[in-house]
Amino acid sequence: MTRLDRTNCEEAFRRLDDFLDRRLTPDEMRIIQEHLDICAWCTREFSFEASVLQGVKRKVRQLDAPTDLVSKILSQLPPEQEGQS
Amino acid sequence: MTPLSHVQKTGSLSSDFVRTPPVTFESLFTSVAHAAYGIAMRLTRNQADAEDLVQDAALLAHRGFDSFMSGTNFRAWFFKILINCYYSRRRREKSRPVTSDLDDTPDLYLYARSGQAGFPTQGPDPASLLLEKLGTERIVGAINRLPEEYRVVSTLYFMEDLSYEEIAGVLECPVGTVRSRLHRGRKMLQKALWQIAEEDGIVSQPADQEDA
Numbered sequence A: 001m002t003r004l005d006r007t008n009c010e011e012a013f014r015r016l017d018d019f020l021d022r023r024l025t026p027d028e029m030r031i032i033q034e035h036l037d038i039c040a041w042c043t044r045e046f047s048f049e050a051s052v053l054q055g056v057k058r059k060v061r062q063l064d065a066p067t068d069l070v071s072k073i074l075s076q077l078p079p080e081q082e083g084q085s
Numbered sequence B: 001m002t003p004l005s006h007v008q009k010t011g012s013l014s015s016d017f018v019r020t021p022p023v024t025f026e027s028l029f030t031s032v033a034h035a036a037y038g039i040a041m042r043l044t045r046n047q048a049d050a051e052d053l054v055q056d057a058a059l060l061a062h063r064g065f066d067s068f069m070s071g072t073n074f075r076a077w078f079f080k081i082l083i084n085c086y087y088s089r090r091r092r093e094k095s096r097p098v099t100s101d102l103d104d105t106p107d108l109y110l111y112a113r114s115g116q117a118g119f120p121t122q123g124p125d126p127a128s129l130l131l132e133k134l135g136t137e138r139i140v141g142a143i144n145r146l147p148e149e150y151r152v153v154s155t156l157y158f159m160e161d162l163s164y165e166e167i168a169g170v171l172e173c174p175v176g177t178v179r180s181r182l183h184r185g186r187k188m189l190q191k192a193l194w195q196i197a198e199e200d201g202i203v204s205q206p207a208d209q210e211d212a
């Protein structure tokens, strides 16, 4: 029996960031998940934090690279030197 | 007589690594160029500087390609070079004033503020309305308000699906440092997002410091 077997809101909250980034052991993940299953309050907070992280990721990744970027850069590299010793 | 060089190339005791099948720099670079540009764009905030940065990194990576261990993670290796190029460019510029009014951001800042301002705090994807109203440029701007050491690690985290270990490799710092900066950085980011929401009039600024 570990302390986490009967986790409370405070203990769950302390692991929020690691839980969202899946940095906990499978056992810890399961224990937090079990707490979330019975605690509407923590579920609301965890969901909100997850929504912020996912939303920011989604937004900042909206970006197009110039289509000629790769060819432009590759064309400026010095030619390959074959058989250097 | 077998020349020694031949023995070394084929002998099992050889520590020389042989690239088989030939993985070209070109193909590897092409596979990461888009992601590298994304990170460069978020860090430098302008297209010309971002292109220059990726170009610098490509030149250095190309020059040092012999030191890249075939079969290891080229993406992380290239990002490390990219970040180092970014830092050396920044050193040449005047350092920006460090804003640290984000330092003491309490937990669940955005959650609490959203609740007070009548923005959703529950339901599927509750933060999306606020983030949608802010828009990509302003969200990037919020990340850029973080102190440098939080800004770079957060940019890598939000732009790319890198593990903490990979980010630590890119930044050449301990995994624990990555973890604490990410966790602290995301708290600061929430306050920065709210500041911008106030500046943009998405939410109303408090008329006065909350008088009890």
Ligand SMILES: [Zn+2]
Pocket (backbone or CB within 6 Å): A008, A009, A010, A012, A035, A039, A041, A042, A043
């Ligand atoms: Zn709870």
